[in-house]
Amino acid sequence: MKCGIEIHQRLATEKKLFCGCSAQPSEDKPIATVERMQRAVAGELGDVDLAALHEYSRGRKYRYQIFPQTTCLVELDEEPPHSMNGEALEIAVEVCLLLNSKVVDEVEVMRKTVIDGSNTSGFQRTSIIGLGGFIETSKGRVGIEAICLEEESSGIVGEKAGEITYRLDRLGIPLVEIATSPDIKDAKHAREVAEKLGMILRATGKVQRGIGTIRQDINISVPEGARVEVKGAQELGLIETIVDKEVRRQEKLVKIKGELEKRFGKKRFEKPAVVEVTEIFKNSASKLLRKECLLAMKLTNFAGLLGEELYENRRLGTELSDYAVAKAGVGGIIHSDEKLEKYPISGEEVGRLREKIGAGAHDAFVLVAGDRKTCMRALEAVCERVLQAFEGPQNEVRKVLPDGGTSYMRPMPGSARLYPETDVPPIEISRKWVEGIKLPEMPEERKARLLKILNEELAEKIMLSENYPLFEKVVGELKVEAKFVATTLEETLVSLRREGVPVEKLNENKLMELFIEYKCGKFVKAAIPEILRRVSKNTGESISSAVEKLKLEKMGEAELRKIVEEKKKAGVSSKTLIQEIMREHRLRVDAEELSKVI
Amino acid sequence: MYSKEIQKKLKDLGVEIGDSVRVKRGDQVYEGILMPKEELGDSNAIVVKLSNGYAIGIKFEGAELEKLSGHRQIGFKSSDEKIKHIAGKPLISIISTGGTVASRVDYTTGGVQASYNASDLVSIVPELGSFNINSKFLFSMMSEDMTAEHWKEMAKAVYKELKTDTSGIIVTHGTDTMHFSTAALSFMLKDLNKPVVFTGSQRSSDRGSSDSFINMICSANFASKSDVAEVSLVMHGSSNDDFCYAHRGTKVRKLHTSKRDAFKSVNDEPLAKIFPDGKIEMTNCNYRKRCDGEVSLDDKLEEKVALIKTYPGMDPGIFDFYIGKKFKGFVIEGTGLGHVPTTIEGRSVIPKIREATKAGIPVCITSQCLFGRVHDFVYANLRKEFEAGAMFCGDMLPEVAYVKLMHVLAHSKDLEEIRKMMLTNIAGELNERTPVFEL
Structure with missing residues (x-):
């Protein structure tokens, strides 16, 4: 079996790749739509691309939804692209360096013919940033063929009677595509490689998170089989099944071919x-x-x-x-x-x-x-x-079905689909600039370092979390205890989310504010879930005001002494004193301070 | 273009653009097709198209280049095939003057290449196969470079086609100054008997989403089927690929730099809505109809006419510059109702209007608002302008007034006659009433 994968990862840049729109997909409702047709056109070398023709033969209409902050005339194909987003280019170069890939001397932006309508222009802008490279895996080195920086396509909304509707908020978000060599040994290995690449991408801290922000395409062929590209695997868990089923499909088709030869002999069908x-x-x-x-x-x-x-x-x-x-x-x-x-x-x-x-x-x-x-x-x-x-398996593109099986999508696109994007000048890459790019810690190094301050479970949770940069900041700058920060970010927030508290509304600034107030002694650790519950629902409120409203200010020494005195007077034994006070004032008393007072 | 050094090296090695090559640089080896270099980018980096279709730039310094076997023709090669006319299909004429429409990407320059023979056109827009086509290549130029000489050439070429049994004529044109050309031909072709349709495209036809396909199809339908014997401009009617508008050639202007529906009718309703399936809906009942009459060509133009825009703080000395250069007429693109700076001494344009008029040089007033008409009376400053001799050109577009004044000056030197001609409608450029709603 030969198998390689392609990973597509959206980058967490502020703006899109070729325009000033926000790169965060919209949560708003569409404000308008436009309706377009597309047709097959000749590529650079004069050929019409096979995949392009296939879509055209279906004669469809495309409707595009427009969103306020994420759609401008560039997405509508009504304005030429702006220059390439430097932030995205830098992240792509960073990914090349992390994968031992050679960054090209000059980036040539290309148009890749795509006429399933997912790009209003009829092509996707894409360019090779790096060639070659490798990652180490449990089954040896897996080569990297190319790393590209490209535009995300539009998201499909629905399809009915010859008309497909797409949303334009996604179109043009920067995307890094990593294609491995066909070095993958088996189905399990495919999953490992995908996981490893995903981890390296997340280690940059500059990639989008969540459903649909990373997708895997898998290329598979068996002896006597054909090159099949399986598109759009979003769940890592499904990769093994996909590879396994595709191998079996191709092997069976080879057998059927043999059976047909037997049945037909020299006769033609x-x-x-x-x-x-x-x-x-x-x-x-x-x-x-x-x-x-x-x-x-x-x-x-x-x-x-x-x-x-x-x-x-x-x-x-x-x-x-x-x-x-x-x-x-x-x-x-x-x-x-x-x-x-x-x-x-x-x-x-x-x-x-x-x-x-x-x-x-x-x-x-x-x-x-x-x-x-x-x-x-x-x-x-x-x-x-x-x-x-009669010929056995065919070179083709297939789409993933929910059970890890696949169905036919379109013929394999040829190289005819790429030609130069003449609206964007080539970009010279200076070696000095590349050398100056600061690389993030690789997952192994990060883990080793974190194990010195955290247990293994917490270290693994926080190291690839989207909260990692915040964790570093709080621990490094505020000198708050690492275990407490990691627990708050990776456990407290998660359990609140499970309760249905809208914690996703808490941005980095709000969480930073929480740790600053904590550091200043405004409240005790135990009060945090209560505070977060309140500010999640009311993000306009400051942490300190929430603490006051909730009456959760940490007890000062004087107040603490007073309570201790009262308890003693009431005859509470010194044995149960701490327990009793903590039970009654848990959310406001720091146990350590209390024991000092006693 | 590649640097001299690279060009020399390629020559020495006998390597041509389109050859398969192997490039070694350090421990990296790249194989692919040598591509031409755009005018942009690093001229010291060679561009190689890899087998996966991607191109990359490789610094030439320290690289070894080796020629491999294999060569690809880069770009589009015009077809030699002749398409025979088939009885029963309508005959249309297509005159190509350049621009993006009905052209192919020329990968040598990164620009577009006009393709002009009928079989090329049909290969790009297969729907044109339902017409018999007389195709004529006039020039291949960007419309910003056009001059009055080109309008004359165009008028002659159209006139020649009008004399054949064609049912209508399409002129493909760059979009930037297409409305100047439609105005020019509107004045130069007298007693038109068939449709003359200008069209172009805002998105190059190398992309599947190009507007050129629908623009061409709608133009062909309008030229062959419609009853409108005028010079019109047919382009997308909206951002959707749903229909085109045919605009009157003297009442249209490009009003957006890049959108598909950049052209709008100004101070007039579009003539018709044309759908890609061939359906035509008339939206304006005031137009010249097809007839059997004889068309005539009147291609005289006085080129020494200037179009001047007024703006706060402008130097009126610009008029002296043109008068010194022996210009014969001015069109002013004034503000609002046709104002020019009036009261501040040294800044006022009024003395210049008076001077020019005295010297027999007509000064025509239009508005940079484009929409609406100018007026010679409602403000005192307008009255001063009028008294100085300015001719207020109603609802005529500045560009149209500019072209019309060239036409008029080639026919008369008498200021009063010029005034009369400028203020009399010749080709739909002047309307007595302004429509309430814009379509």
């Missing part, structure tokens, strides 16, 4: 005739089949093959269906290796169908329902896929 069978299903019990037009096709010598399982719940028939769905937009196809009762289709109807199209016991059939034009396109797509079965 003739392109089958399309036969109209609407009449047979005129009174069908299945609503699915009482359509304007039903077309069928005989697949000579294919009996049993369409039902061959590639992996759980995916058969050769599913692959045929994928093609029909992707290229003709039908809901699916019906084939002879399915349980036809489920539609329901009666034995009698099957008999009449087989008779009409001349399908014998060795033959399979495919049936589609809908309007005539769509049905014709669907059967053409099926036929194309059937012919490919």
